[in-house]
Amino acid sequence: MEPMSTKILVTVKEVAEVDDEFEISGLDVDDRYLEYDLNEWDDYAVEEAVQLSEASDDVEVVTVTLGPERSEETIRMALAKGADRAVRVWDDALANAGLLDATTKADLLAAVVEAEEPDLVLTGVQAADDSFGATGVALAERVGFEWAAVVNDLDYDADANVSSVRRELEGGVEELTDVEGPAVLTIQTGINEPRYASLRGIRQAQRKPLDVHTLDDLGLDASVADSPVTLTSMYEPESESDAVVWEGSPDETADELATFLREQGVVEG
Amino acid sequence: MTVLAVTEHRRGKLRTPSFEIITAGRDLADALDAELHLAVIGGDVNGFADRLNRDGVDAIHTVAEGEEFNHDVYTQAITAMAEAHDPDALLMPNTVNGLDYAPAVAGALDLPLVTDAVDFDAEGTLEVTREQYGGKVETTVDVEADAFALTIRPAEWPVAEGTGDAEIAPFDVTIDESAVRSSVEGFEEVGSGDVDITEADVLVSVGRGIEEEENLPLVEGLADALGATLSSSRPIVDNGWLAKNRQVGQSGKVVTPDVYIAVGISGAVQHVAGMKGSDTIIAINTDPNAPIMDIADYAIVDDLFDVVPELIKQFGGQAPS
Numbered sequence A: 001m002e003p004m005s006t007k008i009l010v011t012v013k014e015v016a017e018v019d020d021e022f023e024i025s026g027l028d029v030d031d032r033y034l035e036y037d038l039n040e041w042d043d044y045a046v047e048e049a050v051q052l053s054e055a056s057d058d059v060e061v062v063t064v065t066l067g068p069e070r071s072e073e074t075i076r077m078a079l080a081k082g083a084d085r086a087v088r089v090w091d092d093a094l095a096n097a098g099l100l101d102a103t104t105k106a107d108l109l110a111a112v113v114e115a116e117e118p119d120l121v122l123t124g125v126q127a128a129d130d131s132f133g134a135t136g137v138a139l140a141e142r143v144g145f146e147w148a149a150v151v152n153d154l155d156y157d158a159d160a161n162v163s164s165v166r167r168e169l170e171g172g173v174e175e176l177t178d179v180e181g182p183a184v185l186t187i188q189t190g191i192n193e194p195r196y197a198s199l200r201g202i203r204q205a206q207r208k209p210l211d212v213h214t215l216d217d218l219g220l221d222a223s224v225a226d227s228p229v230t231l232t233s234m235y236e237p238e239s240e241s242d243a244v245v246w247e248g249s250p251d252e253t254a255d256e257l258a259t260f261l262r263e264q265g266v267v268e269g
Numbered sequence B: 001m002t003v004l005a006v007t008e009h010r011r012g013k014l015r016t017p018s019f020e021i022i023t024a025g026r027d028l029a030d031a032l033d034a035e036l037h038l039a040v041i042g043g044d045v046n047g048f049a050d051r052l053n054r055d056g057v058d059a060i061h062t063v064a065e066g067e068e069f070n071h072d073v074y075t076q077a078i079t080a081m082a083e084a085h086d087p088d089a090l091l092m093p094n095t096v097n098g099l100d101y102a103p104a105v106a107g108a109l110d111l112p113l114v115t116d117a118v119d120f121d122a123e124g125t126l127e128v129t130r131e132q133y134g135g136k137v138e139t140t141v142d143v144e145a146d147a148f149a150l151t152i153r154p155a156e157w158p159v160a161e162g163t164g165d166a167e168i169a170p171f172d173v174t175i176d177e178s179a180v181r182s183s184v185e186g187f188e189e190v191g192s193g194d195v196d197i198t199e200a201d202v203l204v205s206v207g208r209g210i211e212e213e214e215n216l217p218l219v220e221g222l223a224d225a226l227g228a229t230l231s232s233s234r235p236i237v238d239n240g241w242l243a244k245n246r247q248v249g250q251s252g253k254v255v256t257p258d259v260y261i262a263v264g265i266s267g268a269v270q271h272v273a274g275m276k277g278s279d280t281i282i283a284i285n286t287d288p289n290a291p292i293m294d295i296a297d298y299a300i301v302d303d304l305f306d307v308v309p310e311l312i313k314q315f316g317g318q319a320p321s
């Protein structure tokens, strides 16, 4: 019998990280103070998918990213780690929309799920920058897939299309759950050890397909970007800090801290 | 007008966010001139409802379906309840389980969703305060809609007190079993192993600022010199550099030592959830804007690789070379 082929779609976001010192201009941190990287949670999701594809024949791993051209560097990184091909969705209508909330992102990703018809979708638990923590489950609802949020262990039965997962709850408790496929799983950090891209992988990634789709290509109308949820301000939170900051060279500050700990009786001598 | 707030329990106990959501829900209901209704789904619904009947709650709807949380059941029950009571606002906790049904419920009801609110102002257009970039900035998002769904961050609102006179009644819903395509098979607790960081008086806690596993002995050296116990933030455990029983935070341990020294830890909300009850918090971090500074009592804004060796020297130890 022919082995059944399995398609895993991994959503991959390029996230911005903010420098220690920064300025806000308008509704975002000024671009001079931002560095872009593959979202930490998605790195684990890519690794999980690639490990599944390495463990059996006939598993295809496709990544999907909603993002501008700049994000192709990050997408190539996911390809270099072993994904087979990538889809990038972008459009002037999205660039002009400002904040893409989780519902909007789910609507957009749903069009890709409908086109690709994956057996399994892996997303990150959250994006490190805007941290809605909601896109994966919103996507599942949108496409009628089953789902599980905050998965830190996955045992995937491709024949039955059932995922036996551990959901990481609060306080060191894990919930063991079986999820019927097709499903969306939101992947938690620590589920595996993400690999570094090898030089060979990076070279190969250049030749892997990376298809770019506009809204029109996906059969979507520009109104998909309209949302009742809009970002109206960004600011540095008023510091709630009343910390005593010890100033000086490292030996001076270390001395202050040591003196404090001795005075508190935390350490002897 | 109605605000419907969903409560949470696990293994026979109501969880604290259930009582916080009453406070947040009452605030919202006052702003909207609405009634506050609670949803209690699964487990000992009547016992739970009695305990949740606090000041400010107008009605409690119970659905006695299953012992434990199942997101398919929650999604169906809340959707049906919302269709019957037509709430203007649906409040859900921004917990691990909350994030396992809130986006699905919002989707099913076609409600705009804002997650992880730390504050809101509902006089007029709803304005929600959230954090972005790991807590380095705050944002306001406006929601222009007649009805909306909101998840609220745990430990931001106080727990509701007092006794209420809510009307408690079962809500009649038939769960479509064929649409329940996930099943909870059990629970497991992460073992505590060789050390119990919750017992320590002094914790030296290491975060991603340490950069490499090879650098860990430096912080171990500090813990030794102080006679303290070593703990960490999540990435250190995710990387396999320390065992899971060393992790402080939402999914690790909640610790309350006399002194907590955070070395190269930013202070993400899930970390702070596990250590904010420490008596004295000391942060060593290069970033003066790191969120950990908001809860620190003392801080050294400097490179840990310069400060920690000096500290070890102060206590007569020797920094690993």
Ligand SMILES: Cc1cc2nc3c(=O)[nH]c(=O)nc-3n(C[C@H](O)[C@H](O)[C@H](O)COP(=O)(O)OP(=O)(O)OC[C@H]3O[C@@H](n4cnc5c(N)ncnc54)[C@H](O)[C@@H]3O)c2cc1C
Residues within 6 Å of the ligand: A125, A126, A150, B096, B134, B206, B207, B208, B209, B210, B232, B233, B234, B235, B247, B248, B249, B250, B251, B252, B253, B263, B264, B265, B266, B267, B268, B269, B270, B271, B274, B284, B285, B286, B287, B290, B302, B303, B304, B305
């Ligand atoms: C569902 C869920 C559950 C979670 N549970 C937990 C949990 O239980 N515990 C937990 O900790 N996290 C948890 N997290 C992860 C959390 O969101 C953060 O990602 C994590 O806490 C960050 O760890 P960190 O502070 O060590 O790393 P970072 O956020 O990367 O911070 C590193 C810090 O080190 C500083 N630094 C860098 N270099 C130096 C230097 N040379 N000297 C001094 N300082 C330096 C930086 O300024 C920065 O502030 C959870 C996340 C989710 C979504």
Ligand SMILES: Nc1ncnc2c1ncn2[C@@H]1O[C@H](COP(=O)(O)O)[C@@H](O)[C@H]1O
Residues within 6 Å of the ligand: A011, A012, A013, A014, A039, A041, A042, A064, A065, A066, A067, A102, A105, A122, A123, A124, A125, A126, A127, A128, A130, A131, A132, A133, A134, A135, A136
């Ligand atoms: N712009 C995007 N492109 C691709 N995937 C995304 C995007 N935004 C969010 N996701 C996915 O959804 C997860 C949760 O994101 P969020 O709900 O925004 O916190 C991320 O870890 C990604 O896997």
